[in-house]
Amino acid sequence: MTDKELDGIYAFAVQLGKDAGKMLLDAARLRFSGGQPAQEFVEKDNAVDIVTKTDEEVEAFIKTSIAERYPHHNFIGEESYSKSPSRAYLISPTSPTPTWLVDPLDGTVNYTHLFPMFCVSIAVVIAGQPVIGIIYAPFLNQLFTACRGRGAWLNETQRLPLVREPAVPTLPRNAPGGCIFACEWGKDRRDGDDGNLRRKVESFVTMAAEATGKGGKGGMVHGVRSLGSATMDLAYTAMGAFDIWWEGGCWEWDVAAGIAILQEAGGLVTTANPPEDHATAKIEEVSLGSRLYLAIRPAGPSEFESGRQGQERVVREVWRRVRELDYTRPDFEFETE
Amino acid sequence: MTDKELDGIYAFAVQLGKDAGKMLLDAARLRFSGGQPAQEFVEKDNAVDIVTKTDEEVEAFIKTSIAERYPHHNFIGEESYSKSPSRAYLISPTSPTPTWLVDPLDGTVNYTHLFPMFCVSIAVVIAGQPVIGIIYAPFLNQLFTACRGRGAWLNETQRLPLVREPAVPTLPRNAPGGCIFACEWGKDRRDGDDGNLRRKVESFVTMAAEATGKGGKGGMVHGVRSLGSATMDLAYTAMGAFDIWWEGGCWEWDVAAGIAILQEAGGLVTTANPPEDHATAKIEEVSLGSRLYLAIRPAGPSEFESGRQGQERVVREVWRRVRELDYTRPDFEFETE
Structure with missing residues (x-):
């Protein structure tokens, strides 16, 4: 793919994110602007139905728009995937054909309750790697965008991470102390x-407890935050606001x-x-379909270590304190083209 | 106090909140706009110093502004209070003289990390009761305002709670199920x-666990959220986004x-x-200086109960599941005038 083609896809994806986010906010406003007389909006149960309907409509809009513009691209959306019987991972690790990975509404519970931490999430994956990412949280008016080689941005004007000059902050020497988890x-x-x-919960508590707590493993993080949206968690980690997710x-x-x-x-x-030899194991790049994620914010170098070394140090400090989680999926598969 | 006088104080407080919030955001932007060459902004440790300085400057600005406009009013600010040796509660339960209660920066850890959930909080208390409240989160561009008898508002145009028509939603019949905690x-x-x-943590887990969990006390809440700002938690509860704080x-x-x-x-x-007889105890109005708070969102009536009855039902359901917390302060005192 040429740079120009990738630029074209990126620009199209950004606009798609903006349009989809506006649909989400417009649908939310039906519930609180007073413009709708219908009693169907009274009960939270009905709010759930509205959300499901909005979710499906926004995914259909995105899917249709992509199919018109890029008929040969692949498309995987949360709503349509959820309705298929298989839970196989469908993304080829090698195919050059772009696959669009779309969550029309991340933070569904938040959306139901009108807590602003909801967003649309649109990614373009090529050869198994996410190369374009668009996250738009319309109630917060926060748009996060990135394309490989073009930087990551908040609202198209503020480069991420937020603090960059004179340097991206280092990770705390006593991490996870000093970190937002x-x-x-x-x-x-x-x-x-x-x-x-x-x-x-055991992992959360070990991360939070005073350093002498939990058998000397207490992480004494600076703060523990839960937003109810994995997508927003990642966006704020990219921003540098969260140190660890x-x-x-x-x-x-x-x-x-x-x-x-x-x-x-x-x-x-x-x-x-955490791998068994968590103190020394090679730190592998994330497997997109693994359902298990640990993210560390961008970090600058210090006099002791490079930014990457600092991130790896924090990964090991987290691994030392967390339990193994049990989430599985069917064997790895991908569609033939 | 006449209605007109109260309106005057309210308008003044709203403007004060806007100005103070702008100061917070301007100081934050110094760290990420790239306008500042100084290396003092590199380290998170120095970020803490910047925050402390901003905190003090914003409180001084608010305090001075109030003293100029209302020289006979009382003022209690977090920064100045923290420096006094006493931890006594200083608000008279009967005095008609307004007391301004100000947190120049709530969500200090968030502010240090540039996570957007920080705000200025300004209240006017008369005869022990908070009658005016201003919360402004400038990075989110969310301004919450209220004055007794004048409604509560988001950004001065959207009445709170957000969902009001055709009625404010009832609380779930299976609460805390269905609730954001x-x-x-x-x-x-x-x-x-x-x-x-x-x-x-035990309380959180009991609220979160499946209904059959925790000896049948599992609350199976719809979601658990932690923002790192008590003030923002309350604002979102007023909005109806959080059901329980x-x-x-x-x-x-x-x-x-x-x-x-x-x-x-x-x-x-x-x-x-929870009081010992939590299932039947009278549900007292909050004691402002108690350091112990349970808030339930606005609720409409159902065919089974009034909004207040629904709220009291949810209070008892929470009390049934949470542990007593141990936060104390010196004996109740208040300054003579």
């Missing part, structure tokens, strides 16, 4: 012997755009689950 | 036998503006700590 409680609330809820259970359309933006901003994404 | 990890991270961290440890300047806005929007605020 973003994490989500998720939907898996089984209170079993050792389910994901328990594993997550650790999560399991989300899907590739939740994270692909965020990963593209974070990587273009200079961040690192790897797996949430 | 906002809570904060706070600064007390002692990993002792039964410290606040443990009590909080439960917290201990914050101070009156963190919550006074939020309580004014939430109450004017139709919300309920009481104590975080």
Whole structure:
């Protein structure tokens, strides 16, 4: 693909994100602008129906727009994927044909309750790598965009991470101390012997506890934040506002755009689950379909280490404190073209 | 006080909030606009110093402005209070003289990291009651305002709660199921036998767990959110985006503006700590200086109960699931005039 072709796809994707985000906000406004007399908007249950309808309409709009403009590209959207029986990973690691990975509405629970942390997420994946990412949170008027080699941006004018001059901040020497740790409680609330809820909470507490706590593993992070949107978590990590995001259970359309933006901003994404030799294991690039994600913000060099070394140090400090999560999917597959 | 006098104070407070919020954002922009060459902005440690300086400057600006316009009013600000040796509660429950309760920067950790959930909080308290509340989050461009009898507003045009027509939504019949639960990890991270961290986390988990979990007390809330700002939590509860906010440890300047806005929007605020007879105890109005807060969003009536009855039902459902928190302050005192 030529640079010019990629620029064209990027510009098209940005506009698509803006249009889709406007659809989300317009639909939300129907519920609070007072313009709708219908009693169907009274109950939260009905709010859920509105959300589902909006979700489907926005995905259909995006899918149709892409099919008209790029009929030979692949398309995977959360809504349509959810309706298929398979949970296979459908993205070829080698194909040069672009695949669009779309979550028309990330932060569905937030949207239902009109908490502003919801967004549309659009990614373009080529040869298995997210190269374009668009995240638009219309209630916050925050648009995050990136294309490989073109930088990552907030509202098209502010380069990410936010603090860049005279240098991108280093990661704290006592990390995870000094860090904002973003994490989500998720939907898996089984209170079993050792389910994901328990594993997550134990990990959160170890990250939060004073340094002498939890058998000397207390992370004493600067803050723990939960927004209810994996996509927004990644966007704020790219911005530099969150230092660490650790999560399991989300899907590739939740994270692909965020990963593209974070990587273009200079961040690192790897797996949430600590390898056995977590202190020395090679830190692999994230596997997009793994459902297990650990992201570290962009970081500048210090006199002791490069930015990447700092990020790897923080990855190991997180791995040392978190439990392995149990999220699986069917065997790796991809469609033939 | 006449209505006209109160209107005058309200208009003045709104402008003060806007000006103070602009100061916060301008100071933040120094760190990311690239306009500042100084290396002092590189390190997060220095970011903390910048924040402290901004905090103090904004409080001084607000305090001076009030003293010029209303020289006989009382003023309590977070920064100046923190420097005094006493932790007494200084607000008279009966005095008609207005007291301004000001947090120049709520969400300090967020501000340090440039996570947008920070704000200025300005309240006017008369006879112990918060009657005016201004919360302005400049990075989000969200201004929340209320004055008793004048409604609560987002950006001066959108009445709160957001969903009002044809009616304010009822609270879910299976609450806390269906609810967004906002809570904060706070600064007390002692990993002792039964410290606040443990009590909080146990409470969070009981609220989050499946209904059959935690000995049948699982709350299975729709979502758990932590923003790192008590003030923003209250603002979003007033908006209707959060259904429940439960917290201990914050101070009156963190919550006074939020309580004014939430109450004017139709919300309920009481104590975080469950009374022994939590199923039947009278639900007291919040004590502003108690450091223990439980807020429920505005709610409309259903065919089964009034809005207030629904809120009280949810209060009891929360009390049933949370632990008592241990935050104290010196004996109640107030200055003589």
